[in-house]
Amino acid sequence: MTFSDLGLRAELLRAVEAQGYTIPTPIQRQAIPAVLEGGDLLASAQTGTGKTAGFTLPMLQRLADGPRPGRREVRALVLTPTRELAAQVGESVADYGRHLTLKSHVIFGGVGQQPQVDAIRPGLDVLIATPGRLLDLQQQKHVDLTKVEILVLDEADRMLDMGFIHDIKKILKVLPPKRQNLLFSATFSDEIQALANKLLDRPAMIEVARRNTTAETVDQAIYRVDREKKRELLAHLISQHNWHQVLVFTRTKHGANRLAEQLSKQEIPAMAIHGNKSQSARTKALSAFKSGDLQVLVATDIAARGLDISELPHVVNFELPNVAEDYVHRIGRTGRAGSEGQAVSLVCVDEHGLLKGIERLIKRDLEKRIEPGFEPDPNAKPEPSENGRNRGGGGRGQGRGNGQGRGNGQGQRGRDEQSQAPRRRRGGGGGGGGRRQA
Ligand code: AMP
Numbered sequence: 483m484t485f486s487d488l489g490l491r492a493e494l495l496r497a498v499e500a501q502g503y504t505i506p507t508p509i510q511r512q513a514i515p516a517v518l519e520g521g522d523l524l525a526s527a528q529t530g531t532g533k534t535a536g537f538t539l540p541m542l543q544r545l546a547d548g549p550r551p552g553r554r555e556v557r558a559l560v561l562t563p564t565r566e567l568a569a570q571v572g573e574s575v576a577d578y579g580r581h582l583t584l585k586s587h588v589i590f591g592g593v594g595q596q597p598q599v600d601a602i603r604p605g606l607d608v609l610i611a612t613p614g615r616l617l618d619l620q621q622q623k624h625v626d627l628t629k630v631e632i633l634v635l636d637e638a639d640r641m642l643d644m645g646f647i648h649d650i651k652k653i654l655k656v657l658p659p660k661r662q663n664l665l666f667s668a669t670f671s672d673e674i675q676a677l678a679n680k681l682l683d684r685p686a687m688i689e690v691a692r693r694n695t696t697a698e699t700v701d702q703a704i705y706r707v708d709r710e711k712k713r714e715l716l717a718h719l720i721s722q723h724n725w726h727q728v729l730v731f732t733r734t735k736h737g738a739n740r741l742a743e744q745l746s747k748q749e750i751p752a753m754a755i756h757g758n759k760s761q762s763a764r765t766k767a768l769s770a771f772k773s774g775d776l777q778v779l780v781a782t783d784i785a786a787r788g789l790d791i792s793e794l795p796h797v798v799n800f801e802l803p804n805v806a807e808d809y810v811h812r813i814g815r816t817g818r819a820g821s822e823g824q825a826v827s828l829v830c831v832d833e834h835g836l837l838k839g840i841e842r843l844i845k846r847d848l849e850k851r852i853e854p855g856f857e858p859d860p861n862a863k864p865e866p867s868e869n870g871r872n873r874g875g876g877g878r879g880q881g882r883g884n885g886q887g888r889g890n891g892q893g894q895r896g897r898d899e900q901s902q903a904p905r906r907r908r909g910g911g912g913g914g915g916g917r918r919q920a
Pocket of ligand 1: 503504505506507510528529530531532533534535
């Protein structure tokens with residue numbers, strides 16, 4: 483099957499061709515015709531599956547067929563959890579829509595609002611936004627959402643994890659009742675199900691990768707190592723194997739900074755990317771990394787969400803994530819769209835519970851390796867991690883379920899990527915906090 487078999491118009495086919503894509507991915511094969519028909523859609527798809535084109539192409543086609551927006555009006559609204567994902571979706575919309583005359587713009591928090599207000603004023607066919615900033619602009623009446631024809635919730639699970647449910651509910655209230663809704667989520671918690679039930683009307687259902695499975699094309703391994711030797715082992719693996727483009731995950735912003743500094747001192751060019759960095763610092767680091775000038779990008783989970791670096795060869799979990807599903811998201815950065823990738827995790831004695839939780843979730847045992855010279859001490863005792871929640875599986879986690887920083891929606895403002903504080907209530911390897919109310 484080719485893209486032209488999917489019923490897309492010539493302008494879109496030309497743009498797809500310019501991207502070098504010849505064969506639609508499974509999600510594109512299913513989502514494109516479903517969205518073109520105009521019905522709602524519930525899609526289970528991780529990043530790396532080609533989901534962005536899966537909703538962008540048919541969305542643009544439907545918009546190209548309709549009337550222009552009026553002042554401040556928006557015809558299609560794409561909500562994303564993070565600035566980076568918003569920017570990336572914005573790029574895709576611009577790329578695929580380059581031969582059409584549709585107007586699109588991306589807005590997110592952490593940058594001045596005036597240029598965004600100016601861009602919205604004449605009206606937009608597509609607005610891509612993070613929920614907090616959008617709600618701010620809507621409440622100030624800079625944007626009119628009452629004419630939205632298509633709503634896309636991209637990475638809906640992550641938006642809920644980040645506490646955006648209140649903002650999303652407020653946004654839903656100002657949208658017109660009759661519209662097309664597309665919901666994309668990598669995982670399906672009860673909360674997502676509840677949102678889908680409320681939002682979607684007899685949706686087409688698409689599931690491309692089984693829930694919580696990890697990409698077949700990713701070679702995954704665990705290096706057992708002592709806590710104190712992780713940095714040395716990482717530098718050794720990078721040099722030994724000549725890894726040239728490595729995305730490294732740490733659990734905390736502080737840890738990301740420290741690791742990037744230490745690697746740089748060892749002449750391995752590294753930069754950190756996380757919510758405390760300015761937007762320009764993040765953009766700079768990301769573009770240097772994408773272009774191959776920067777060897778190592780050290781990121782926290784939230785900052786890395788939605789990064790699209792095609793065919794990224796190496797992902798390293800310097801620490802395992804506290805939430806097992808994040809392992810799936812992290813390694814989704816590599817082996818994308820059929821290319822091969824390698825994901826290694828450096829695991830010390832503190833993390834055995836987390837590892838078990840991940841293996842349970844992905845339903846497979848990961849290969850364990852020991853690098854000569856980095857043999858772990860068999861008598862090492864587990865210690866609590868930096869954020870005190872490192873005893874996976876044992877239910878000893880702290881800091882869950884206190885509802886801190888959540889509540890009235892005001893507290894959410896501009897929070898995309900501002901905080902790495904755990905707000906998640908999903909299962910996996912961690913302790914047993916109660917579920918959050920959707
Ligand atoms: P996404 O899941 O939307 O983040 O897309 C993952 C990656 O796959 C992006 O780098 C896209 O540019 C790429 N991609 C999307 N569609 C295709 C396709 N049909 N063939 C090859 N690569 C694609």
